[in-house]
Amino acid sequence: MGSILIRGAKLADPEKICCERLDLLCRNGVIEKIEKNIQDPADKTVDAQSLALLPGLVDMHVHLRDPGLTYKEDVFTGCRAAAAGGVTSLLAMPNTKPPMDSPALVEELLQRAESACCRVYPAVCITKGMKGEELAPFMELQKAGAVALTDDGRPVENSLLMARAMKEAASLGLRVVSHCEDLYLSQGGLMNEGAVSRELNVPGVPAASENAATAREIALAESYGVPIHICHVSTAVSAAMIRDAKKRGVQVTGETAPHYLLLTEEALRKKNADWRMSPPLRTDEDRKALLEALRDGTLDAIATDHAPHSEEDKADFYRAPNGSIGMETALSACYTALVKTGYLTLPELIAKMSLNPARLLKLPGGTLRAGGPADFALFDENRRWTVDRDRLHGRSKNTPFHGMSLSGKVVMTVCRGEIVYQDG
Incomplete structure (x- = not known):
């Protein structure tokens, strides 16, 4: 070396x-x-x-699309993008094809990642096949190398199943990472429901979809005394609920993404599907609330939700899948949004992008120390x-x-x- x-x-x-x-x-x-x-x-x-000089970033929300969707991204191209953005460790989301719900799939991913230019840590499915019907074998998946549990891309709709997952994960020391969305409220929506969606006559996703699901996860965490991590927080109300819950001692943590800090629903006026993501870009009021939630410690981490899609996938605004890439631009975007504006110092920003994610996931890194x-x-x-x-x-x-x-x-x-x- x-x-x-x-x-x-x-x-x-x-x-x-x-x-x-x-x-x-x-x-x-x-x-x-x-x-x-x-x-x-x-x-x-x-x-x-x-x-x-910064510790390598730890991105706790990355879609590598590997296996099964590698025409969009794979371990090696994803890690090259990570390296260009200062990311040295990442949590790979499990909504692959097939979904990451078996020890064999975890082991195969880790074998491929051995020669990649970034450390790859697998998140695995909460439910088998991400179908929301039966819990995946958490202990076996952990032994294979999994460090977190999520059905990201979809919520676990069954509250009883989610409660069981959170309790079992807590006993194993695994972090449950929740995609908070009420699918009944968001059904058919393509962007934030509000003035811009109405003006464009585009179906909207109400903030209530995220807020209702965030409230459920907080209620489960508080009722059973177990941790929960909330993905990609995009609304002022969700941030406020996390803030209030933390004051009560609830074991809730949260992340937001760089695009929610610099962009709003106004970007969707172009009807360019690269600005379509889940949850959607919200209002400027939401954006400012997220900046404040990062400043006061309500939100613990910033993660990219790096979600690659091909040109063909994104060609039609109305039919395109949600998601945008973000690892290569994340640090610059957050420096622009948070440090240049005085919300955070550079070390405080790096804590959100490196130290805190590493601690949440119990990973090495996130610091600069002799022997590390x-x-x-x-x-x-x-x-x-x-x-x-x-x-x-x-x-x-x-x-x-x-x-x-x-x-x-x-x-x-x-x-x-x-x-x-x-x-x-």
């Missing part, structure tokens, strides 16, 4: 919530030293005086760039940020002590 010396970078430490200019030396996949003026020889030395894994990124805070979908590194190009100018750019990513991405 060799050794790499990063010299003079501004260390953005999400544990100490501070920035300090230091050197970092890694050798054979492990951080050996973090201190001033390291004099040890190294195979490669990087002058990082103008750059910030050599997973880190160099980030140019002064770089401004325009997103060009044709220059992104994944297989699919359905980004909602195409043409947008963002602040801050990942210029190098190191995973397992190897340089896996270098700008230019």
